[in-house]
Amino acid sequence: MSKINRRTVLRGILQGSAVGVALPxxxxxxxxSGRALAATGRRxxxxxxxxxxxxxxxxxxxxxxxxxxxxxxxxDLQPLEPYRNKLAILSGFDVKLDGVPxxxxxxxxxxxxxxxxxxxxxxxxxxxxxxxxxxxxxxxRFRSLEISxxxxxxxxxxRAAGSPNPSEVSPMALYQRIFGPGFQDPNSxxxxxxxxxxxxxxxxxxxxxxxQRLMREVxxxxxxxxxxxxxxxxxxxxxxxxxxxxxxPVQNFTMPKAPPNVPFDSEMDNVLITHKLMAGLLAKALQCxxxxxxxxxxxxxxxxxxxxxxxxxxxxxxHEEPTDPQLGYQKEHAxxxxxxxxxxxxxxxxxxxxxxxxxxxxxxxxxxxxxDCSIAKAHAVEGIPMMIAGNxxxxxxxxxxxxGNADPVTRVGLTLQQAMGLQVERWGVMSMETxxxxxxxxx
Amino acid sequence: MQxxxxxxxxxxxxxxxxxxxxxxxxEPDAVGGPAVMRRLTESQYRATVADIFGPEIPVAARFERAxxxxxxxxxxxxxxxxxxxxxxxxxxxxxxxxxxxxxxEHRAKLxxxxxxxxxxxxxxxxxxxxxEHYGMPLFRRPLRDEEVTRFVEAARAGQDRLGDFYAGLQxxxxxxxxxxxxxxxxxxxxxxxxxREVVQLDAWSKATRLSYFxxxxxxxxxxxxxxxxxxxxxxxxLQRQVDRLVASPPFEAAVRAFFQDMLQFDKxxxxxxxxxxxxxxNSTVAADAQEQTLRTITHLLIDxxxxxxxxxxxxxxxxxxxxxxxYRVPVATRNGWxxxxxxxxxxxxxxxxxxxxxxxxxHPGRSSATLRGKALREVFLCQEVPDxxxxxxxxxxxDPSNVAMPTARERLIAxxxxxxxxxxHAITDPVGLTLENFDGLGTYRSVExxxxxxxxxxxxxxxxxxxxxxxxxxxxxxxxxxxxxxKMYRFAVGRDTEMEERPYMDYLNREFKASGYRVPExxxxxxxxxxxxxxxxxxxxxxx
Numbered sequence: 001m002s003k004i005n006r007r008t009v010l011r012g013i014l015q016g017s018a019v020g021v022a023l024p025x026x027x028x029x030x031x032x033s034g035r036a037l038a039a040t041g042r043r044x045x046x047x048x049x050x051x052x053x054x055x056x057x058x059x060x061x062x063x064x065x066x067x068x069x070x071x072x073x074x075x076d077l078q079p080l081e082p083y084r085n086k087l088a089i090l091s092g093f094d095v096k097l098d099g100v101p102x103x104x105x106x107x108x109x110x111x112x113x114x115x116x117x118x119x120x121x122x123x124x125x126x127x128x129x130x131x132x133x134x135x136x137x138x139x140x141r142f143r144s145l146e147i148s149x150x151x152x153x154x155x156x157x158x159r160a161a162g163s164p165n166p167s168e169v170s171p172m173a174l175y176q177r178i179f180g181p182g183f184q185d186p187n188s189x190x191x192x193x194x195x196x197x198x199x200x201x202x203x204x205x206x207x208x209x210x211x212q213r214l215m216r217e218v219x220x221x222x223x224x225x226x227x228x229x230x231x232x233x234x235x236x237x238x239x240x241x242x243x244x245x246x247x248x249p250v251q252n253f254t255m256p257k258a259p260p261n262v263p264f265d266s267e268m269d270n271v272l273i274t275h276k277l278m279a280g281l282l283a284k285a286l287q288c289x290x291x292x293x294x295x296x297x298x299x300x301x302x303x304x305x306x307x308x309x310x311x312x313x314x315x316x317x318x319h320e321e322p323t324d325p326q327l328g329y330q331k332e333h334a335x336x337x338x339x340x341x342x343x344x345x346x347x348x349x350x351x352x353x354x355x356x357x358x359x360x361x362x363x364x365x366x367x368x369x370x371x372d373c374s375i376a377k378a379h380a381v382e383g384i385p386m387m388i389a390g391n392x393x394x395x396x397x398x399x400x401x402x403x404g405n406a407d408p409v410t411r412v413g414l415t416l417q418q419a420m421g422l423q424v425e426r427w428g429v430m431s432m433e434t435x436x437x438x439x440x441x442x443x
Numbered sequence: 444m445q446x447x448x449x450x451x452x453x454x455x456x457x458x459x460x461x462x463x464x465x466x467x468x469x470e471p472d473a474v475g476g477p478a479v480m481r482r483l484t485e486s487q488y489r490a491t492v493a494d495i496f497g498p499e500i501p502v503a504a505r506f507e508r509a510x511x512x513x514x515x516x517x518x519x520x521x522x523x524x525x526x527x528x529x530x531x532x533x534x535x536x537x538x539x540x541x542x543x544x545x546x547x548e549h550r551a552k553l554x555x556x557x558x559x560x561x562x563x564x565x566x567x568x569x570x571x572x573x574x575e576h577y578g579m580p581l582f583r584r585p586l587r588d589e590e591v592t593r594f595v596e597a598a599r600a601g602q603d604r605l606g607d608f609y610a611g612l613q614x615x616x617x618x619x620x621x622x623x624x625x626x627x628x629x630x631x632x633x634x635x636x637x638x639r640e641v642v643q644l645d646a647w648s649k650a651t652r653l654s655y656f657x658x659x660x661x662x663x664x665x666x667x668x669x670x671x672x673x674x675x676x677x678x679x680x681l682q683r684q685v686d687r688l689v690a691s692p693p694f695e696a697a698v699r700a701f702f703q704d705m706l707q708f709d710k711x712x713x714x715x716x717x718x719x720x721x722x723x724x725n726s727t728v729a730a731d732a733q734e735q736t737l738r739t740i741t742h743l744l745i746d747x748x749x750x751x752x753x754x755x756x757x758x759x760x761x762x763x764x765x766x767x768x769x770y771r772v773p774v775a776t777r778n779g780w781x782x783x784x785x786x787x788x789x790x791x792x793x794x795x796x797x798x799x800x801x802x803x804x805x806h807p808g809r810s811s812a813t814l815r816g817k818a819l820r821e822v823f824l825c826q827e828v829p830d831x832x833x834x835x836x837x838x839x840x841x842d843p844s845n846v847a848m849p850t851a852r853e854r855l856i857a858x859x860x861x862x863x864x865x866x867x868h869a870i871t872d873p874v875g876l877t878l879e880n881f882d883g884l885g886t887y888r889s890v891e892x893x894x895x896x897x898x899x900x901x902x903x904x905x906x907x908x909x910x911x912x913x914x915x916x917x918x919x920x921x922x923x924x925x926x927x928x929x930k931m932y933r934f935a936v937g938r939d940t941e942m943e944e945r946p947y948m949d950y951l952n953r954e955f956k957a958s959g960y961r962v963p964e965x966x967x968x969x970x971x972x973x974x975x976x977x978x979x980x981x982x983x984x985x986x987x
Contacts, residue, residue, distance in 0.1 A: 142527070143527050146528075151715060153507070153508045153713060159524060162523050165526045165528055166508060196601075196605060196610070196614075198604055199597075199604050199610075200614065200617075202597060202614075203615075203617055204621070206593050206618050210622075210623070214623060217629060217631065219477060225524050225525065226480070226623060226627075228524045228526075229623055231527075233621070235530070236527070236534055265715045266715050266807065267717070306717060306807055306808065311717070311806070311809040311883075312809070313806060
């Protein structure tokens with residue numbers, strides 16, 4: 001065994017047009033920690049993702065009155081009852097503005113995701129998913145997958161200002177990207193590496209030869225952009241390297257069918273359909289290691305959702321709809337807020353439907369669900385609703401409601417990074433800088 | 444510090460005199476700005492591929508939404524990063540383009556030589572010819588020797604693995620097309636001038652700026668030839684090229700690209716209209732509406748050599764049947780475009796009363812006086828309207844007893860009377876309310892919810908009572924041409940204007956006015972100016 005390394009195995013594969021080479025499960029192929037599959041001894045990777053919905057919540061319908069494990073699910077969280085043990089409900093954590101102007105629906109969302117309040121989309125630090133992706137996203141075909149289900153090509157995943165990772169908006173395009181050309185069925189018995197893949201690899205190394213010269217030729221800001229270009233090129237090289245290896249077999253994987261054509265727009269009923277389709281495709285992609293990082297945007301943060309035949313959008317309603325005197329909240333806004341949680345349940349259904357090890361894919365995920373504000377009418381960034389789903393392969397504890405008591409939201413981000421194996425002890429800036437994790441979350 | 448500037452100025456005057464290229468135009472000394480590294484836009488990428496390989500070569504890629512910064516995608520191109528998604532897409536596009544170029548169908552035309560011993564034997568000479576042939580237009584400069592070698596080696600490696608000469612060429616071409624030198628326009632100064640504070644771009648970078656500014660595509664053979672022959676350094680040589688490009692058919696593509704950017708047509712990408720509220724809206728209407736406005740613009744500005752300000756009052760336009768439904772104007776032509784003159788008094792004067800502008804600046808289910816007012820201010824007058832305050836108190840506009848608010852005017856009154864809101868709504872709403880005669884799609888209406896619409900308003904002191912009055916006010920507004928000049932220059936150089944460039948902008952404004960506000964003439968003036976291709980090395984360094 002000691003003489004086999006990745007290169008010799010690959011060389012063997014490429015020289016013979018021999019097919020059906022079963023790769024021994026060498027530990028050097030695997031860099032993850034986490035639980036192992038009983039059947040094969042292969043480690044199960046832990047995946048990280050975020051799930052975003054716009055325009056916050058109706059507090060009285062969302063925040064549980066009790067904290068701890070035995071809380072009653074409030075009205076809007078009722079659909080999530082089946083996942084009570086797989087969820088941590090986090091209320092009362094704040095984005096601290098420190099005098100930075102609050103750009104409605106942007107500052108809260110990006111402050112939560114970067115630990116730095118910004119008055120616009122020009123982030124000052126990478127978003128959580130990118131930080132974590134740099135650690136865990138390297139040995140997969142896609143470093144991350146971004147999805148938007150309400151017809152708008154928005155994304156809140158940023159490596160730097162001006163560099164969002166764009167979202168897929170159509171189920172068909174997402175399907176093609178993951179399961180179209182370039183996809184290798186992990187359980188296919190014959191594996192033939194495509195010789196042109198090796199040529200493409202050499203093409204990409206040719207492209208990188210001028211790196212040093214180019215870096216000298218441009219200014220500071222452009223150097224950062226060039227660096228990002230080369231990082232993306234290397235990512236593509238890594239994708240190609242993976243295509244030269246027979247994929248590791250995945251238990252219980254079946255190829256998904258191509259999704260039907262759906263009208264992709266922002267009408268709530270259509271969004272729920274699109275969202276479920278895309279969530280299903282994403283879950284399959286996670287199952288067969290196409291990616292370990294994802295960001296799904298149910299609705300834009302200034303929610304573009306609408307109701308058939310209505311003249312106003314969800315976002316407009318949060319501002320213009322009068323509070324219902326009997327109910328004490330905005331009824332139409334609540335209609336969307338309630339359905340957003342139904343969508344979140346749909347999402348968990350898709351992830352939990354995939355068996356993995358002795359549990360489901362959800363057990364090996366760490367998913368942060370959050371909005372951009374708490375009370376949309378005032379764009380309040382205090383108490384932005386958040387939920388953690390999944391147990392990160394045993395690293396994360398769930399099944400409780402925790403009140404943040406106006407602590408900085410960065411405590412949660414720091415905790416998630418540590419749970420995902422990052423060596424980081426403090427995160428955030430100014431009032432949001434913290435070295436305190438949320439110990440209740442850490443198993 | 445002061446003395447250095449004086450010295451620079453004196454030096455520039457001296458050099459100008461010596462070189463004899465003082466164009467006598469009244470252009471102030473060039474101050475320039477930082478070099479900009481710009482990403483090709485989607486339309487530039489597509490046009491470039493079509494110009495180099497022919498329009499029949501398909502570009503199979505999904506381009507991400509462009510980054511808009513300071514109001515323009517052109518500025519965003521100088522700041523946008525390059526995500527793994529975009530590289531994935533560029534790579535896919537490069538492979539399909541390259542496969543088509545060397546494929547059997549196009550090979551005879553597009554591969555400049557044949558391998559001498561057949562496709563199974565590598566022919567280094569032919570590969571080199573191929574690499575040099577396409578390297579120059581793709582990189583917009585001659586390739587360095589080591590670059591030629593590198594791409595020829597890529598072709599050889601491809602042949603070795605795949606056993607086919609053309610397969611090798613495919614991968615060599617794909618390599619060039621994912622190179623930073625192709626996807627990014629990297630600007631370089633004249634080498635011998637590096638120690639000076641204001642330097643000119645080198646001939647290749649200058650040709651590239653010129654070409655993307657005046658044709659929205661890569662420099663053509665003649666421009667590259669002129670760059671190589673040093674002709675762009677002389678006033679006369681530069682003028683010959685600029686005049687040629689301004690008169691060439693692709694000039695229209697550049698004017699279109701500018702107005703698509705300025706009018707923010709990228710918003711059509713995720714424009715939704717509720718099908719129950721606006722059954723006439725569909726993807727044909729969305730596409731035709733943009734095309735209508737662009738045709739109106741190019742017809743007036745290029746074909747008619749008209750005054751830019753007349754864009755706000757013109758009733759000459761073009762319609763399709765699909766648009767006729769929205770405008771409620773019969774269109775006889777079954778397929779395609781029909782020149783149309785809107786009748787006077789139908790309130791369709793100017794591009795701001797066309798469907799493209801009205802529909803994009805509306806909500807999915809209703810019109811928006813605020814969005815339209817904001818867009819009029821920002822797009823056409825370069826007046827920035829701040830975001831609403833985050834913690835605005837909506838109690839005043841939420842009084843449930845006040846349910847009888849049939850039209851937008853009543854609904855927005857509180858915004859203009861409540862001090863926290865009034866600051867901005869007083870700027871946006873009086874202009875936007877005048878366009879309330881157009882619903883969220885752009886169809887004319889005189890009543891909303893049974894109440895007749897009051898379309899009175901004012902723009903910076905000029906009062907009017909209909910969209911026609913607004914049209915005239917926009918036409919006459921002193922900021923209208925100034926804003927166009929500002930945006931056109933930013934579009935040309937891919938960055939914001941610098942403080943030091945104020946005298947230069949004044950010069951452009953004078954020239955624009957003197958030309959009778961002719962946009963092609965403005966573009967020509969910019970392209971011919973020294974400041975257009977001047978790079979400030981000092982201010983860039985200070986920023987660092």
